[in-house]
Amino acid sequence: MPVDSARSSVFTYQSAVHSDHVLRCLDEQRLRDMLCDVTVVVESRSFRAHRSVLASCSDYFSARFSSHGEAGVVISLPDEVTVEGFEPLLQFAYTTKLLFTKENILEIRSCVSVLGFKNLDNSCFDFLIPKFFDSSKNATTTPRKTCCRMKKKCPKPAKDFFASNTDSDVDTYKPISPATMDEEEQQTGTASRLLDHPQQSCDEASLDVNTQIDYSLLCKYRKFQMACLEACGPEMASMSPAPAEDSCPLSCMPHTKDSEEPTSSKHIPVTEGFDFLASSSSQTKPPPSQGSKASCCAQMCGLSCGESVGSKKVKIEDGAEELLETSSVKPELKNVSGDREKLVLMESHTPGPSCSDWQPDTESEQMGAERSSIEQEVAEHLAKGFWSETSAPLHWLKQLDQGINNRDCPFLWDLGAVGARVPDGEETNRGQGSPDVSSQNSGEDSDSLDTEGDSEFYNSEKACELPFSVERIASLSRNDFQQMLKTQCLTREQLDFVHDVRRRSKNRIAARRCRKRKLDCIHNLECEIEKLRTEKHKLTTERDRLDQQRLKTWQRFSGLYEKVCCEAALRPEQLQVLAKYSPSACPLFALLSPLKSTSAQSQVLSEAQDPAAMACALADSQAGSCGEPSISVPMDAVLGGGQTTPQALVPLGPTPTSTFSGRSLTSSTGGIGVGALTSMRPEPVSKLITDK
DNA sequence: GGACGCTGTCATCTT
DNA sequence: ATAAGATGACAGCGT
Numbered sequence: 001m002p003v004d005s006a007r008s009s010v011f012t013y014q015s016a017v018h019s020d021h022v023l024r025c026l027d028e029q030r031l032r033d034m035l036c037d038v039t040v041v042v043e044s045r046s047f048r049a050h051r052s053v054l055a056s057c058s059d060y061f062s063a064r065f066s067s068h069g070e071a072g073v074v075i076s077l078p079d080e081v082t083v084e085g086f087e088p089l090l091q092f093a094y095t096t097k098l099l100f101t102k103e104n105i106l107e108i109r110s111c112v113s114v115l116g117f118k119n120l121d122n123s124c125f126d127f128l129i130p131k132f133f134d135s136s137k138n139a140t141t142t143p144r145k146t147c148c149r150m151k152k153k154c155p156k157p158a159k160d161f162f163a164s165n166t167d168s169d170v171d172t173y174k175p176i177s178p179a180t181m182d183e184e185e186q187q188t189g190t191a192s193r194l195l196d197h198p199q200q201s202c203d204e205a206s207l208d209v210n211t212q213i214d215y216s217l218l219c220k221y222r223k224f225q226m227a228c229l230e231a232c233g234p235e236m237a238s239m240s241p242a243p244a245e246d247s248c249p250l251s252c253m254p255h256t257k258d259s260e261e262p263t264s265s266k267h268i269p270v271t272e273g274f275d276f277l278a279s280s281s282s283q284t285k286p287p288p289s290q291g292s293k294a295s296c297c298a299q300m301c302g303l304s305c306g307e308s309v310g311s312k313k314v315k316i317e318d319g320a321e322e323l324l325e326t327s328s329v330k331p332e333l334k335n336v337s338g339d340r341e342k343l344v345l346m347e348s349h350t351p352g353p354s355c356s357d358w359q360p361d362t363e364s365e366q367m368g369a370e371r372s373s374i375e376q377e378v379a380e381h382l383a384k385g386f387w388s389e390t391s392a393p394l395h396w397l398k399q400l401d402q403g404i405n406n407r408d409c410p411f412l413w414d415l416g417a418v419g420a421r422v423p424d425g426e427e428t429n430r431g432q433g434s435p436d437v438s439s440q441n442s443g444e445d446s447d448s449l450d451t452e453g454d455s456e457f458y459n460s461e462k463a464c465e466l467p468f469s470v471e472r473i474a475s476l477s478r479n480d481f482q483q484m485l486k487t488q489c490l491t492r493e494q495l496d497f498v499h500d501v502r503r504r505s506k507n508r509i510a511a512r513r514c515r516k517r518k519l520d521c522i523h524n525l526e527c528e529i530e531k532l533r534t535e536k537h538k539l540t541t542e543r544d545r546l547d548q549q550r551l552k553t554w555q556r557f558s559g560l561y562e563k564v565c566c567e568a569a570l571r572p573e574q575l576q577v578l579a580k581y582s583p584s585a586c587p588l589f590a591l592l593s594p595l596k597s598t599s600a601q602s603q604v605l606s607e608a609q610d611p612a613a614m615a616c617a618l619a620d621s622q623a624g625s626c627g628e629p630s631i632s633v634p635m636d637a638v639l640g641g642g643q644t645t646p647q648a649l650v651p652l653g654p655t656p657t658s659t660f661s662g663r664s665l666t667s668s669t670g671g672i673g674v675g676a677l678t679s680m681r682p683e684p685v686s687k688l689i690t691d692k
Numbered sequence: 693g694g695a696c697g698c699t700g701t702c703a704t705c706t707t
Numbered sequence: 708a709t710a711a712g713a714t715g716a717c718a719g720c721g722t
Contacts (some may be wrong), residue, residue, distance in 0.1 A: 502711095511699075514712090514714055517714095
């Protein structure tokens, strides 16, 4: 494919915090009434705002402002819009966070509908409203089981989405509009509807995931995560692994100091699951009193942000495979105003706080204990990533993909690394957070620690009882490891367990090394083969060159032989005696042709005289073609007038079968190797002849 | 649904 | 004697 060399590459730098910064500045301006160019009147209450912001968030405002070009306009909203519903929306427009309560969610929803507020999908309300108002239903059982049931029905999502998207299920599922939904429907209908269409929701969610995220990479950590969840007991078990995945890619977005919220309100974990997230990502050790299994597990597992996210097929208790999807919403409970808690929905495109900002907060935990069961459930279900079960907005994940590059997001960046290597920053934090900083094994051991394996470890309750992380178990040197064990009072079972974890971890690394060595070995062998081929080619070329040179030498020698014989004027008898002890390839035969009477001999001689045939013979002999071992006769013996017995000399290769096979002039001489040709020197011959 | 590659784990041997 | 490393074999999972 031809490449347009003239076209220069285009690089894009995209700041993940810029939009957040701009929005925050706008919000600050709004709060200070700076540069505000519109006053929105709702129920006799005025709100100052920027037209551009409102117009970008609301179809209603967009239409209104387009018809009012002048600045300083005052807009009165319809009666359907209440302060209770509009104020959170205004805040959402400036902060991307929608604060809502059980009391105002219906108002908000109504305002969203009237004002055509964007980026607030009905699915949010479709779930929340029934949850809030369905007080009769058991709030603790349904979501979990439903979730599992739904997800069990999900096949491999990546391939099936488009197919299933055409299913009748999808066609029959319609989001419920607030206008048409009566209270009963609001309370139960949506939820049940969701339950009736699990495939659709699963598939949609999977499309979101698979469209934007390398699914295989995400899958890497599902097993680990699930095991960790199960290891951490019912508190965690009630929360599917989804939230970690759902939230983390977003919460892992780059986060700088100035991206924190102006209110500086601490993020309060909604459930143990968020506590899990918090402690897992922050890599800080909570105080010992904070003994929830979730945090403990996260701490024990040394969960990095990247490790806590992802999607993977895992086995659940009954052996069935459960497929969970990622989503893009990070729900969190936030103490907004004093004792009042509100759910805060953060959209994915908001560069929210990074994982490292999710600090465990004991105070918030205490507050969490006072939550109502419904709120708990809602928060929990949010944590489960209900977005993926409902019609998860596709654009959220698109935003994720478009707005974040792998470098920006530690999670994505981490996934790109080998295994689940923890980013340096986290490694540092981990070390700092550890009371006893230990030396890491140098070399390969320290570079490939991950937590993908050790599923049994995470699956075990024992893991939560250990005061150190599996990473440390595996990464410590032998001495450090033993030192650490000495400082801990572990039971025999725990010791065995720790050793087992360490053994497997070490073995895992060793296996990687072994495989790498194998691959290197294969590569080296391939290189060696290539080298030998090159050498063979070189040697073959050299051999051909030598053959040519040898042929020329033989021809020159033949000429000289003939000249000497002629000048010596040997008698025929002498010539015959000479020929008797001469090798068949000897140029001497050329002189004997008139003396030979048999046809066979003539043929041999004619062949011997043929330079081409001789060259062929030479080549064949060099190539090591089969044939009888030749016997060369020393020239002095040959020229000795037959008085010496022919004696075998070094075999110099077979006589060229095509030329001389079985055709020796005499039975005693046999063939001659080509080597003999080069060893023949005309001087002795002429000398002998002259002597005679 | 099977082939294939990758990876973790186990058993066994060696260091 | 013990721990650690190396490696073949196997299984699970994703493509």
